[in-house]
Amino acid sequence: MHVLGVVGYSDTGKTTLLERLAERLAERGRVATIKHLHEFDIDVEGKDTDRHRAAGADRTYGITDDGEWFATGSDRTLRDALEDVAPEFDYALVEGFSGAAIPQVVIGERDHAGDAIATAPEADAVDVDDVVDALEQTEPFETLESLVWRVKDDPAAERAGAIATFTGQVRAKDGPEDDRTEHLAFEKYEGVAEQRLAGIEQDLESRDSVLSVELHHRTGTIEAGEDIVFVVVLAGHRTEAFEAVSDGIDRLKEDVPIFKKEITVEDSFWVHER
Numbered sequence: 001m002h003v004l005g006v007v008g009y010s011d012t013g014k015t016t017l018l019e020r021l022a023e024r025l026a027e028r029g030r031v032a033t034i035k036h037l038h039e040f041d042i043d044v045e046g047k048d049t050d051r052h053r054a055a056g057a058d059r060t061y062g063i064t065d066d067g068e069w070f071a072t073g074s075d076r077t078l079r080d081a082l083e084d085v086a087p088e089f090d091y092a093l094v095e096g097f098s099g100a101a102i103p104q105v106v107i108g109e110r111d112h113a114g115d116a117i118a119t120a121p122e123a124d125a126v127d128v129d130d131v132v133d134a135l136e137q138t139e140p141f142e143t144l145e146s147l148v149w150r151v152k153d154d155p156a157a158e159r160a161g162a163i164a165t166f167t168g169q170v171r172a173k174d175g176p177e178d179d180r181t182e183h184l185a186f187e188k189y190e191g192v193a194e195q196r197l198a199g200i201e202q203d204l205e206s207r208d209s210v211l212s213v214e215l216h217h218r219t220g221t222i223e224a225g226e227d228i229v230f231v232v233v234l235a236g237h238r239t240e241a242f243e244a245v246s247d248g249i250d251r252l253k254e255d256v257p258i259f260k261k262e263i264t265v266e267d268s269f270w271v272h273e274r
Contacts, residue, residue, distance in 0.1 A: 002136065003082060003102045004092070004103050004104070004117075006021070007105070007112050011183045017105065019114075025093070030201050031090070031095075035073070053073075053074070059072070078094065086145065101114050103117045106118070106212075107119075107126070113120075132229075148165065150232075151232055151233075154212040159211060160163050161238070162233075162236070162238040166230070166246075185217065185261040187259035188221065193257050200256075204247065209235050210240055214232040214238050229252065232245075
């Protein structure tokens with residue numbers, strides 16, 4: 001799933017631009033949108049859900065007979081929302097999260113944390129086609145669930161009897177006395193890393209009974225406890241699935257040029273230099 005933010009000050013046309021982008025991207029795939037709210041605000045349909053939450057519900061859903069729905073809840077982050085929609089959607093448009101480290105369209109001189117793939121003094125000046133082309137070149141947002149969803153959708157899935165997965169996460173400590181790792185930072189050799197990953201996937205898929213393989217390694221800053229890398233294998237039988245997962249993560253760590261910087265409470269260093 002490709003993620004794109006739209007940021008700007010009030011009355012700069014953010015919502016109108018998001019509508020234009022949603023219309024264009026809907027021609028290519030399924031689109032989800034997420035909007036930043038400065039205070040909780042929901043229309044009259046949500047009044048009963050307010051009562052449900054007051055009674056102790058952490059999350060509520062309203063669903064009509066026609067399948068229209070909305071949801072309310074608490075303690076939700078942007079990443080939580082993106083993880084929810086990633087399995088089923090091709091694109092997520094995010095309005096107003098200027099502090100999010102995601103690709104952004106920046107209107108005016110709004111401060112922003114993510115990389116600006118387009119800037120303009122006003123929304124009407126943004127070339128939607130150029131933005132869509134640039135978005136397709138960004139790194140997709142993947143989760144374990146989105147990769148599992150993809151292999152299940154493979155045409156060969158009717159011959160599958162197993163899905164095996166591996167998830168690697170940021171370890172806070174190797175031992176009780178070690179300095180705590182605050183986060184890791186990953187950089188990849190652009191172009192080469194993607195080529196190596198695709199080659200490993202193809203090699204594993206050439207094995208008997210292995211039907212589909214998905215490998216993904218996140219880059220950028222990843223906090224302690226967060227997921228780093230995923231391997232998902234669809235296979236006819238569990239033995240072949242487990243073997244492919246094990247070989248997949250070993251080859252990814254050995255052959256793919258992704259470099260790790262570790263930041264502890266006391267130090268920071270590139271792991272490959274040690």
